[in-house]
Structures are given as structure tokens and as C-alpha cells.
Amino acid sequence: MSNESIQSHFNDWTERESAAEDMIPLIGRLYRENNVVTSVYGRAIINQSVIGLLKSHRFVRQIENKELSAVDSLEVLKVMSGLNLGHARVDIGKLAVAFKERAGGASLEEFLRAELADVVGKGSDSAGQSHDVVLYGFGRIGRLLARILIEKAGGGTNLRLKAIVVRKGGASNDLEKRASLLRRDSVHGPFEGTISVDNDKNQIIANGNCIQVIYSPGPDQVDYTEYGINDAIVIDNTGIWRDEDGLGLHLKSKGVSKVLLTAPGKGDIKNIVYGINNSAIESSDTILSAASCTTNAITPVLKVINDEFGIKNGHVETVHAYTNDQNLIDNYHKGSRRGRSAPLNMVITETGAAKAVSKALPEMAGKLTGNAIRVPTPNVSMAILNLNIEKEATADQINEYLREVSLHSDLAKQIDYVNSEEVVSSDFVGNRRAGIVDAKATIANDGRVILYVWYDNEFGYSAQVVRIANQMAGITYPSFPARS
Structure with a gap:
């Protein structure tokens, strides 16, 4: 291989690496200030590293057989950052490819204004209400749900993890142990961010999210309003109660409006597989199941x-x-x-x-x-x-x-x-x-x-659970492109 060829490969890499570095602050600002969730062909790119962003673009070349450079995606993000977008999910990879294939002579800004017309200039409408979530149980699924909810807190207008409810453990440093299990995971690796403990308030603070740790012997024995929690969705990941009588105990606690079970429900409880029958979710439903993994x-x-x-x-x-x-x-x-x-x-x-x-x-x-x-x-x-x-x-x-x-x-x-x-x-x-x-x-x-x-x-199952919880809370995002 000639020196010119070697240098060409290296120059191409550094150009794409530089573009990915410039993408990171744009992705972050769109998420935190506009509640815009960006992705590349379905792969979320929020909080991704430079290498993670480049791998997402490599995936497109492998699966879609289309060339997508981080340089192209960067240009899309630059234009989007000036459109004052309202809350949305935007696949910048698909938009970049679509622009190349069917822009018809339009500039990138003209193309994106047309594609994102429903949310252009709607940034002031993005300050929606957050919805309180309580995790009842803090085992394998509970801790992964916590990771996802913390990651998706964005600008604070999404699902907000307010508390976890557990039985008091035998260790004198119970709170530190709970925090440590969230911080380190033998399968999924370290928590992406910082975690500290406030022993006086009995709270775990994860990436700025104050999570109240509540010790309770039963689901009907907590007054969540004492902790400033109202109209909460309780996600029961213990698997102990699976029928309406058992799960209905949660609804007897003040501050709870709905319950979501992370296991197959029994009796007449609706078992929801998000993407398949989530249209069956009604506003009147107070107890739902996310079925099994x-x-x-x-x-x-x-x-x-x-x-x-x-x-x-x-x-x-x-x-x-x-x-x-x-x-x-x-x-x-x-x-x-x-x-x-x-x-x-x-x-x-x-x-x-x-x-x-x-x-x-x-x-x-x-x-x-x-x-x-x-x-x-x-x-x-x-x-x-x-x-x-x-x-x-x-x-x-x-x-x-x-x-x-x-x-x-x-x-x-x-x-x-x-x-x-x-x-x-x-x-x-x-x-x-x-x-x-x-x-x-x-x-x-x-x-x-x-x-x-x-x-x-x-993890895949936990992501499905969060999708159901979003729908139960009425938190929806228009997606762009709508279909491709």
C-alpha cells in the first residue's frame, strides 16, 4: 500500500472523527433545551462517545448498503439547531440519506424545514410536564429501568424517577449498597454518570436526579405525597403480585394513579407488548402488564x-x-x-x-x-x-x-x-x-x-417497559421521518 493511500485513509478517519466531536454538543443541546431525541437509523446517539457515533454510522453502511458520513449528519444537526424545534424524535441518519436522494435541488435548510414542518419553531411548546415514576423493587430489572429513566430525563419534561421502594436490608449501610448496585453492574458495566448518597434525606442522587429511597413492608403502606410525589406510575418489578387484587394494593397508597407490572399479568390484566397491542392502552387503565421478556x-x-x-x-x-x-x-x-x-x-x-x-x-x-x-x-x-x-x-x-x-x-x-x-x-x-x-x-x-x-x-425488555410507561403517562413524541 502506498504512502498516499495510507495517508488518505488516515485523513478520512480524522475528518469523520472531527465531525463526530462537533456533533456531541449539538446533540446535547437539542435534547436538553428542545427535548429532541436524535438517532441514526434507530440507534439513539444521545450521550454517545465519538467512537460510538462513528460506529452508528458504520452500521448504516453494513445494513443499509448506503454511505452515511458523520460529516453529513453534522450538517443536518447544524441546521436543526437553528430551527427552534419542538419536542420530537428525529433520525438524522435517515434525513441525511433522504436529502442526498430526493432533495430535488433544495438546500439542506429548505429540505429540513419541509420534513420537520410540524415542529419547526415550536421550541417554546417543549416545556411540557414531567410525570412521576416510582420503582417498586430494585433488582435486575429495577436498576436497569433506573438507568434508562435517568438517561432519558433530558430537560426534565419526561418521566421522572422520584423514588424506589424496597424492604430494609440487613446491612447497616443499606443505602450505600443500593447505590453501589446501581453504580456497578457485572453484566452491563458501570453507570454512565455520577452517583452520590444523601444519608440524611435517604436519597440517591444520580446525574442530578434525586431519588428517594423508601422502606416499606407492603405496596399499600406508603404515602408518596409526603415526598412530593403525585399521580405517579408505580412500576412493580418484584413479580410478587401479578393479579388485580395484589397489584391494586399500590393504588391504595396516596400519590399513585397507575401500576405497571414487569411480568406476565394474570386474570383480566392487559398484557402489553409495545409496538404490537399498545393501542389497546386506554386512559382509564390503572393496571397493566408488560408481559415477559x-x-x-x-x-x-x-x-x-x-x-x-x-x-x-x-x-x-x-x-x-x-x-x-x-x-x-x-x-x-x-x-x-x-x-x-x-x-x-x-x-x-x-x-x-x-x-x-x-x-x-x-x-x-x-x-x-x-x-x-x-x-x-x-x-x-x-x-x-x-x-x-x-x-x-x-x-x-x-x-x-x-x-x-x-x-x-x-x-x-x-x-x-x-x-x-x-x-x-x-x-x-x-x-x-x-x-x-x-x-x-x-x-x-x-x-x-x-x-x-x-x-x-x-435491557431490551426494560426499554419496552419504559415505552409503555411513556404512553401511560401521555408522553408522546412525533417522529421524523414518519416513515422511510
Whole structure:
């Protein structure tokens, strides 16, 4: 390779690196001052590093087969910063590509004014009301919900995490221990920001968010108004109460208006998979369930396959990371097989996800069977969808359809797509989509298709929970481009 070629590659890198550096303050100001959430082909870029921004642009070249430079995105951000935008979700990557493809001679500012017309000049309308959120329980899901809620606090007009409710632990430094578990995570890494503890007020302060730690023996024994909390959504992530009688106890506490369960609900409780049946959420609903992580992972993929190819029937096999309800070493457990050591064994167990799909997607009722295997990994699971379809298709046809869906459909926040021979489970830690289709593993033959869907059963699911909570709170963002 010639010296000229080497220098050319290096110059190109430094130019893109410089553009990414200039993007960061623009992204931050749009978020904090205008409540504008920016992304690049569905990947949020708020609080991203320079390398994170460049990797987001690289993703576009790999999946969309289109060139997108950080230099192009920077120009979009510069123009947006002068439009006094109202609150919105804006995919600057898609807008940059669209400008190149169909600007029709218009300047970038003219193009963006037309594309973002509904929110141009609406910055003064962005100072909406925040909505109080309480986390009841502070385990694996609770702490990830806290991370997401803190990250998304923006200018303060979104969901605001006001309190966590736990039982008093046995340690004298209980508050410090709770804060430490939020600060450090063996799977998801360190908290992005700063955390301190106010022992006098019994608060954890995370990135400026004051989170009251409340000790309570039961969900109906807290007066949240004493802490300045009103009309709150309580997200119950304990899994202890799953029916209306149990979850309804939260509503007896002052300051609570709605309850969201992070587990499958029982009885008449609506089980919501965001992106699929969240239109069923009504303002009068006081108790909702976010279903299970597996149901969230498979239902969007099943819906789009059924819509395009028709599903006769099928079987779902979940290869699931072990969870906290299993034993570290062999010991007594009320569940079958779950008493055996989780880090040392693959454990066959039951899953209700296959049947639960029909609660969000009624057309799948009676069409699926399911089973689960717990395996010795701490996070990221896989669902294998073995389906008989009505309309025959090749693996390439199915993959191309799913790729398009992951990029340009209403389910782009739920379905991700990867096309690499080298990926393994740890590559999907922190992925915020409900499920990720592994294109290289797809099999299709004679009206039968087998799909392999990865999912971060902790983080991806938590992102879905927050989406439901936003809708329950009435916090909605117009999205641009609306469809592409």
C-alpha cells in the first residue's frame, strides 16, 4: 500500500472523527433545551462517545448498503439547531440519506424545514410536564429501568424517577449498597454518570436526579405525597403480585394513579407488548402488564412473518440465560429442575411465552407450542422460531423482508437485524430492541422457516417497559421521518 493511500485513509478517519466531536454538543443541546431525541437509523446517539457515533454510522453502511458520513449528519444537526424545534424524535441518519436522494435541488435548510414542518419553531411548546415514576423493587430489572429513566430525563419534561421502594436490608449501610448496585453492574458495566448518597434525606442522587429511597413492608403502606410525589406510575418489578387484587394494593397508597407490572399479568390484566397491542392502552387503565421478556422478543417477529407469509403453526424454543430464581448450587426449589446449579447445568423448564403471544396477537391463538432451556450465561437469550408458513419463501427473501422491517417499519424499535457469521450472545448485551434476527442462521425450505432471534432479556425488555410507561403517562413524541 502506498504512502498516499495510507495517508488518505488516515485523513478520512480524522475528518469523520472531527465531525463526530462537533456533533456531541449539538446533540446535547437539542435534547436538553428542545427535548429532541436524535438517532441514526434507530440507534439513539444521545450521550454517545465519538467512537460510538462513528460506529452508528458504520452500521448504516453494513445494513443499509448506503454511505452515511458523520460529516453529513453534522450538517443536518447544524441546521436543526437553528430551527427552534419542538419536542420530537428525529433520525438524522435517515434525513441525511433522504436529502442526498430526493432533495430535488433544495438546500439542506429548505429540505429540513419541509420534513420537520410540524415542529419547526415550536421550541417554546417543549416545556411540557414531567410525570412521576416510582420503582417498586430494585433488582435486575429495577436498576436497569433506573438507568434508562435517568438517561432519558433530558430537560426534565419526561418521566421522572422520584423514588424506589424496597424492604430494609440487613446491612447497616443499606443505602450505600443500593447505590453501589446501581453504580456497578457485572453484566452491563458501570453507570454512565455520577452517583452520590444523601444519608440524611435517604436519597440517591444520580446525574442530578434525586431519588428517594423508601422502606416499606407492603405496596399499600406508603404515602408518596409526603415526598412530593403525585399521580405517579408505580412500576412493580418484584413479580410478587401479578393479579388485580395484589397489584391494586399500590393504588391504595396516596400519590399513585397507575401500576405497571414487569411480568406476565394474570386474570383480566392487559398484557402489553409495545409496538404490537399498545393501542389497546386506554386512559382509564390503572393496571397493566408488560408481559415477559420472551413474549416481547418473539411477538413482533411473529407478527411481521404472519402478516407477510402467514403462519400455520409452529414451535418456540427459548434458550434463556439463567435468572435469579434459580440456585447457584444444588438446593431445594419448588420448581421442577430449577433447584439444580444454574452456572453448571442446562436446565429444561417451562415457558408460557408461546401461549402468551396470543394475548397481544390474537391471530396466533392455538398455533404455537413452546419450551425453554436455561443455560449457564448471565444475560442475553435466544428464541428459536420453528414455523410452518402458508406462502413459501427462500431464506434470502425472508431475511431481506426482515431487514427492511428492522429499518423502515413501525416495528423498527422492536426488531433488530444482524447479518454476521461471527456474532455471539455477549455482542447483544445492552441492545434495546425487543429481539434481534440473526440472518445467517435463518433456514427456509418447503414452507418451513426457522428463525433465530437474540434478545437482551434484561435491557431490551426494560426499554419496552419504559415505552409503555411513556404512553401511560401521555408522553408522546412525533417522529421524523414518519416513515422511510
